[in-house]
Amino acid sequence: MAVTLTPLSDADPEAVEALLDAAFGADRRGRTAYRLREGAVAIPELSFAAWEGARLVGTLQSWPVALRTAGGSDTLVMVGPVAVVPDLQTQGIGKALMAALIDAAETTGADALMMIGDPEYYERFGFTAAPAAGWRIDGPYEQRRLLARVRRDVAPEGELRSCHCREDGNPPAFETAA
Numbered sequence: 001m002a003v004t005l006t007p008l009s010d011a012d013p014e015a016v017e018a019l020l021d022a023a024f025g026a027d028r029r030g031r032t033a034y035r036l037r038e039g040a041v042a043i044p045e046l047s048f049a050a051w052e053g054a055r056l057v058g059t060l061q062s063w064p065v066a067l068r069t070a071g072g073s074d075t076l077v078m079v080g081p082v083a084v085v086p087d088l089q090t091q092g093i094g095k096a097l098m099a100a101l102i103d104a105a106e107t108t109g110a111d112a113l114m115m116i117g118d119p120e121y122y123e124r125f126g127f128t129a130a131p132a133a134g135w136r137i138d139g140p141y142e143q144r145r146l147l148a149r150v151r152r153d154v155a156p157e158g159e160l161r162s163c164h165c166r167e168d169g170n171p172p173a174f175e176t177a178a
């Protein structure tokens, strides 16, 4: 199977939504992770599509998210959803998407990534629960699935909130939600 990766903007947004429904189920929108992304604009340099020929077979999206701390607010990158079409899962597409993300994060200087996901899968990419142990999110989630990959100082305690970005999104002047 030959899979190629491109920027996510090459994919039809409806095809992306259909893929996410297939991977996570149509009830995915109620999840805490979705609420955290509300109002945010996806980060183009950190969002990818995987293709087998002309077929969209995987996607990875990244978003700005705010970490509210006692001292103020920090902006982190929230990775996800990461999704692969059910019939091609466990064949390396997720790993390829995550490798592209890590490369792009290093190139663009995105040095504080977080996600909600299975540590059993994402630990291999450097995401662990330890840096996020003191972070909280308003809404149901499992603390063990709140993961981070940080390469700079990030507050050990804080509340993750959605991040409202300007419409143009570029340059990303982030304003945290009230």
Ligand SMILES: CC(C)(COP(=O)(O)OP(=O)(O)OC[C@H]1O[C@@H](n2cnc3c(N)ncnc32)[C@H](O)[C@@H]1OP(=O)(O)O)[C@@H](O)C(=O)NCCC(=O)NCCS
Binding pocket: 023, 024, 082, 083, 084, 085, 088, 089, 090, 091, 092, 093, 094, 095, 096, 116, 117, 118, 120, 121
């Ligand atoms: C999770 C997902 C992105 C992984 O991508 P993929 O292309 O299927 O998997 P890869 O080929 O990259 O990796 C396969 C390896 O990951 C493991 N793996 C896959 N999903 C896993 C999970 N949720 N938890 C633990 N391990 C997992 C496989 O057992 C396999 O292990 P191995 O390398 O030791 O053989 C994909 O399966 C998916 O979209 N799943 C549906 C959405 C979902 O359930 N996500 C849960 C995490 S948020």
